[in-house]
Amino acid sequence: MKQTISLQVNGDTYQLAVNPWRTLNEVLREDLKLTGTKLGCGTGDCGACTVLVDGKSVSSCLTLAIEVQGKEITTIEGMAPNAEELHPIQESFIQKGAIQCGFCTPGMIMSTAYLLNNNHNPTEQEIRAGLSGNLCRCTGYNKIVDAIQDAAEKLREDK
Amino acid sequence: MSLPKFTYLAPASLEEACGLLDQYQGKIRTKAGGTDLMVRLAQRALKPEYVMGIRNIPELEGISFDPDKGLRIGAMALLSEVADNPVVLERYPMLSRAAKATATVQIRNMGTVMGNICNASPSADNSPTLVAMNASIVAVSSAGERQIPIDEFFLGPGRNALEATEIAKEILVPVPLSRSGVSYQKISPRSKVDIAAVNVGAMVVVDEQGTCQQARICLGAVGPIPLRATSAEEFLLGKVITDEVAEKAGALAGSDASPISDVRASKEYRRLMVIILTKRALLEARHGTGI
Ligand SMILES: Cc1cc2nc3c(=O)[nH]c(=O)nc-3n(C[C@H](O)[C@H](O)[C@H](O)COP(=O)(O)OP(=O)(O)OC[C@H]3O[C@@H](n4cnc5c(N)ncnc54)[C@H](O)[C@@H]3O)c2cc1C
Ligand code: FES
Ligand code: FES
Numbered sequence: 001m002k003q004t005i006s007l008q009v010n011g012d013t014y015q016l017a018v019n020p021w022r023t024l025n026e027v028l029r030e031d032l033k034l035t036g037t038k039l040g041c042g043t044g045d046c047g048a049c050t051v052l053v054d055g056k057s058v059s060s061c062l063t064l065a066i067e068v069q070g071k072e073i074t075t076i077e078g079m080a081p082n083a084e085e086l087h088p089i090q091e092s093f094i095q096k097g098a099i100q101c102g103f104c105t106p107g108m109i110m111s112t113a114y115l116l117n118n119n120h121n122p123t124e125q126e127i128r129a130g131l132s133g134n135l136c137r138c139t140g141y142n143k144i145v146d147a148i149q150d151a152a153e154k155l156r157e158d159k
Numbered sequence: 160m161s162l163p164k165f166t167y168l169a170p171a172s173l174e175e176a177c178g179l180l181d182q183y184q185g186k187i188r189t190k191a192g193g194t195d196l197m198v199r200l201a202q203r204a205l206k207p208e209y210v211m212g213i214r215n216i217p218e219l220e221g222i223s224f225d226p227d228k229g230l231r232i233g234a235m236a237l238l239s240e241v242a243d244n245p246v247v248l249e250r251y252p253m254l255s256r257a258a259k260a261t262a263t264v265q266i267r268n269m270g271t272v273m274g275n276i277c278n279a280s281p282s283a284d285n286s287p288t289l290v291a292m293n294a295s296i297v298a299v300s301s302a303g304e305r306q307i308p309i310d311e312f313f314l315g316p317g318r319n320a321l322e323a324t325e326i327a328k329e330i331l332v333p334v335p336l337s338r339s340g341v342s343y344q345k346i347s348p349r350s351k352v353d354i355a356a357v358n359v360g361a362m363v364v365v366d367e368q369g370t371c372q373q374a375r376i377c378l379g380a381v382g383p384i385p386l387r388a389t390s391a392e393e394f395l396l397g398k399v400i401t402d403e404v405a406e407k408a409g410a411l412a413g414s415d416a417s418p419i420s421d422v423r424a425s426k427e428y429r430r431l432m433v434i435i436l437t438k439r440a441l442l443e444a445r446h447g448t449g450i
Binding site for chain 2: 001003019020021022023026042043044047050056057058059062063064066067111114115130132133
């Protein structure tokens with residue numbers, strides 16, 4: 001029952017034979033070995049699996065791989081511009097101590113990318129609302145908010 | 160959590176979709192955003208042989224406004240699209256508020272308002288305002304089209320008035336009447352993201368003197384379906400909606416509700432919140448009438 005599909009992930013095109021019931025999360029992690037995208041709850045609640053599909057943040061655990069053919073998928077592996085440099089959001093997370101165990105971090109960064117693409121200068125409240133679909137068991141969120149404010153500032157200066 | 164096996168179908172037109180529903184009756188499930196459906200599949204609460212994705216059907220797209228017919232929300236309009244749509248924000252701001260109060264950013268980028276209604280959860284965020292605003296759902300099958308008033312759409316938890324061979328095409332919301340006001344109020348254990356413990360939608364229409372001519376109040380999460388607070392509605396007719404009148408209407412809504420206790424709240428707390436949220440909703444709706 002496998003179907004051949006073509007997925008565009010981080011600018012690369014992959015031809016894959018997948019069963020229709022496989023989620024984007026499974027295909028990214030198991031078939032493409034892009035394990036930066038995590039699987040937490042599997043039910044849409046935690047945000048650890050967040051990726052961008054055509055620029056919109058979605059839960060890859062609730063997305064069917066066959067339904068995102070022809071769309072541009074961005075995962076945490078696609079954020080850094082090259083092997084030497086990190087994305088400004090990633091740098092801010094490191095500098096502000098917003099990472100402890102790190103399990104939530106890829107999802108947090110993808111949600112931050114979506115937020116900052118749509119709002120260059122978010123208030124603290126807008127940051128907290130924008131990230132409310134991402135759970136963190138370690139940091140208590142304050143340092144994540146600091147990191148996002150820092151990243152927003154850097155990205156504004158880059159423009 | 161992996162999903163059970165199914166065959167995936169992606170019709171490219173409504174006609175094709177209706178044909179598939181006829182052909183596989185009882186074995187097929189319609190999938191919009193999948194944010195409810197995928198979870199139920201993963202839990203093995205449902206095991207359809209066929210899953211029909213409806214995102215390639217152009218007739219289901221879009222949000223539009225017609226000065227005579229009102230608002231049309233296509234079945235595939237995302238929660239985030241309804242929340243941010245300029246016409247919705249301008250003319251139906253409470254529909255935007257309700258869509259924005261639903262779930263998380265990610266889920267709003269995947270799920271639809273129609274899916275929220277079709278899923279028929281008594282606590283669904285988008286039901287109370289749509290009931291208050293007297294919306295209807297257009298259903299299509301190979302036999303033709305029919306319009307279902309939202310008051311007749313919800314049959315019980317998870318059960319709606321669609322036939323197995325029907326697909327819901329769009330939601331229609333009438334043009335807001337002059338001197339009308341609407342409100343949506345929600346309370347949940349967490350400030351964001353969470354399913355409502357109680358939610359209330361209200362619409363009132365008043366005359367030039369501010370006397371109430373029409374009231375529609377819908378209570379969520381306090382019964383098997385989103386419930387009309389009929390005794391509160393009747394009480395309001397012919398009265399100016401003062402703080403005191405809103406308070407009394409709230410108390411009547413409390414007796415219209417039939418809440419249960421669960422993990423989100425006790426029934427006593429729910430009844431109390433119905434009283435308070437109804438009062439708040441009525442006062443905000445009155446304010447919205449501009450009188
Ligand atoms: C983490 C999480 C948080 C959530 N939080 C909330 C919340 O706060 N408030 C809330 O109200 N809901 C919440 N939900 C539930 C869900 O996201 C919403 O109900 C959503 O609007 C469903 O839309 P969908 O397009 O994803 O529906 P789907 O899952 O695709 O469909 C839902 C049901 O409706 C049927 N259906 C869908 N479209 C049609 C159609 N056009 N014709 C016929 N039948 C159809 C499907 O067969 C299915 O039975 C949450 C879900 C998750 C996973
Ligand atoms: S793993 Fe997808 S939201 Fe938790
Ligand atoms: S850093 Fe551990 S879950 Fe967020």
